[in-house]
Amino acid sequence: MIVAVLLGVLVLVIGGCACVFWAERGGPRWARVVATVTLTASELVRSADKKRSRGLNPSSQDDD
Incomplete structure (x- = not known):
């Protein structure tokens, strides 16, 4: 079933x-x-994706 869904998305x-x-x-x-x-x-x-990646690492600029 999942293969059919993935194939549909690919198409x-x-x-x-x-x-x-x-x-x-x-x-x-x-x-x-x-x-x-x-x-x-x-x-x-x-x-x-940009919002999600910012939320995962909010303190990336605090590496002093």
């Missing part, structure tokens, strides 16, 4: 990357929409 990621690539070259409107959603999701994941 979505690859499809999103393909739409970003295609939209940069003037693809159809739906590809540009999917590309926008993909890029927005990646920004959300990136910002959540």
